[in-house]
Amino acid sequence: MGRSSKDKRDVYYRRAKEEGWRARSAYKLLQINDDFNIFEGVTRVVDLCAAPGSWSQVLAQKLRGESGQKSEAKIVAVDLQAMAPIPGVIQIQGDITKKSTAHAIIGHFEGEQADLVVCDGAPDVTGLHDIDEYIQAQLLLAALNITTHVLKKSGTFVAKIFRGKDVTLLYAQLKIFFSLVTVFKPRSSRNSSIEAFVVCQGYSPPEGYVPNMSNPLLDQQYDVNFNNLEGPNRVIVPFLACGDLSGFDSDMTYPLELEAGKNTYSYLEPTQSPINPPYKEACELRKSDMLSKPLGSHVVKAKLIGSQHN
Numbered sequence: 001m002g003r004s005s006k007d008k009r010d011v012y013y014r015r016a017k018e019e020g021w022r023a024r025s026a027y028k029l030l031q032i033n034d035d036f037n038i039f040e041g042v043t044r045v046v047d048l049c050a051a052p053g054s055w056s057q058v059l060a061q062k063l064r065g066e067s068g069q070k071s072e073a074k075i076v077a078v079d080l081q082a083m084a085p086i087p088g089v090i091q092i093q094g095d096i097t098k099k100s101t102a103h104a105i106i107g108h109f110e111g112e113q114a115d116l117v118v119c120d121g122a123p124d125v126t127g128l129h130d131i132d133e134y135i136q137a138q139l140l141l142a143a144l145n146i147t148t149h150v151l152k153k154s155g156t157f158v159a160k161i162f163r164g165k166d167v168t169l170l171y172a173q174l175k176i177f178f179s180l181v182t183v184f185k186p187r188s189s190r191n192s193s194i195e196a197f198v199v200c201q202g203y204s205p206p207e208g209y210v211p212n213m214s215n216p217l218l219d220q221q222y223d224v225n226f227n228n229l230e231g232p233n234r235v236i237v238p239f240l241a242c243g244d245l246s247g248f249d250s251d252m253t254y255p256l257e258l259e260a261g262k263n264t265y266s267y268l269e270p271t272q273s274p275i276n277p278p279y280k281e282a283c284e285l286r287k288s289d290m291l292s293k294p295l296g297s298h299v300v301k302a303k304l305i306g307s308q309h310n
């Protein structure tokens with residue numbers, strides 16, 4: 001009962017085992033192809049985040065035939081994890097966010113370009129949705145960076161995407177590089193999951209765009225000096241200093257205005273103080289003289305209060 005319960009629950013899991021696919025994900029790529037015909041005319045392809053290898057199996061079968069020898073189609077698969085060999089598939093064990101991995105992929109293409117790049121990358125899920133979505137978005141952008149190095153003009157890029165709350169920013173970024181971007185949810189992708197796939201067709205980077213692996217969010221050691229970027233690699237947004245230039249300058253000190261007929265200044269309380277500020281406890285300690293002053297460079301130390309800290 002225990003061992004077969006997943007078979008009962010998940011028809012794609014069961015069918016994958018029956019049909020010899022290493023993972024149920026194989027059906028996602030097959031279903032993407034059913035609708036978008038992404039394998040047509042493809043002889044060079046990169047499979048990013050490929051382990052355990054069901055997408056590479058699909059690619060090998062569709063492009064090189066059952067024997068893996070029907071054609072000389074080049075398939076390069078990359079993953080952090082080692083994966084069992086697949087006939088006709090070149091494997092690279094590496095991190096797709098690293099420049100060295102991009103170079104290793106490019107090395108296998110010997111100056112030629114890919115017709116198709118696919119990426120089923122998924123981080124180890126933390127269960128904290130915002131973080132999972134953020135890391136997934138970074139993986140997708142890393143995959144896009146690699147793609148800009150190897151994909152031929154008019155080529156296709158397919159990648160897993162989490163349809164989280166900020167996903168429209170990713171769509172906009174992809175639209176800069178592809179004439180047609182479609183979001184596709186294969187039937188084999190669980191309805192309960194925010195996972196979907198972007199099918200980006202018609203690769204056409206902006207005129208003058210120079211591929212690079214820079215992603216400041218991933219790599220604090222920027223490999224490009226952003227101020228030296230030129231042309232479409234550099235985006236300059238207009239700066240507008242707004243307001244009345246003769247109005248108050250918030251960096252200046254002005255004399256306090258005295259009330260008419262008085263020579264003292266009347267202080268007004270703030271309109272509404274915060275009702276539960278994070279510094280509330282420190283204020284209360286200070287009122288009862290329980291907060292000691294900083295000594296030299298030492299941080300403020302609260303005197304230990306009552307039995308709680310004894």
Ligand code: SAM
Nearest residue numbers: 025049051052053054055079080095096120122
């Ligand atoms: N498409 C695969 C298949 O059909 O067998 C399944 C891919 S699995 C859902 C996601 C993969 O992404 C994992 O094998 C994981 O190691 C890989 N991955 C996650 N982050 C990666 C990274 N930075 N570089 C390379 N691979 C990564």
